[in-house]
Amino acid sequence: MYELEIPGQMVKNAADVIKENPELNRVLTSPVVPMGSKHAVIEKVFREPEYSGLMVRFLKKACDAGCIGQMGDIADAWQSYSLRMEGVMEAELHYVTMPGAAQIAGMKQFLCSRYHKKDIDLRLVMQPDLVGGFVLKAGDTEYDYSLKGQLNQLCRAVVR
Numbered sequence: 001m002y003e004l005e006i007p008g009q010m011v012k013n014a015a016d017v018i019k020e021n022p023e024l025n026r027v028l029t030s031p032v033v034p035m036g037s038k039h040a041v042i043e044k045v046f047r048e049p050e051y052s053g054l055m056v057r058f059l060k061k062a063c064d065a066g067c068i069g070q071m072g073d074i075a076d077a078w079q080s081y082s083l084r085m086e087g088v089m090e091a092e093l094h095y096v097t098m099p100g101a102a103q104i105a106g107m108k109q110f111l112c113s114r115y116h117k118k119d120i121d122l123r124l125v126m127q128p129d130l131v132g133g134f135v136l137k138a139g140d141t142e143y144d145y146s147l148k149g150q151l152n153q154l155c156r157a158v159v160r
Contacts, residue, residue, distance in 0.1 A: 007052075
């Protein structure tokens with residue numbers, strides 16, 4: 001979809017429509033509904049101008065391949081790939097107390113220089129069980145500056 005240059009919002013909207021309409025999802029994933037009928041439903045639900053002909057053809061191919069039920073996962077994968085191709089890294093910040101704008105900017109700047117990226121798409125996740133501090137997850141690396149992490153580290157050191 002990225003190479004077809006289908007707009008991201010269109011991909012997300014299509015995934016949302018399928019997810020939010022269980023009857024539509026059932027029809028499109030049912031093995032007893034003929035493929036021609038599934039294609040007709042796709043053409044009626046996903047019409048222009050909201051959806052391009054390319055998007056409709058993609059949905060038909062996904063239906064033919066039996067993966068239309070995973071459209072949410074497909075949209076998420078498209079989003080990640082699209083960001084990666086634009087030089088943007090996805091990261092998560094788990095926190096107890098919401099950090100300030102300057103702290104968030106500093107974390108983004110750190111990750112940009114560390115991973116040689118243009119920008120960071122930072123997802124904020126409140127996690128009270130960290131007790132204090134934060135955990136920053138980027139790629140396969142986790143920077144744990146939480147009190148919970150420090151307590152666990154101290155416990156392991158005492159046990160040794």
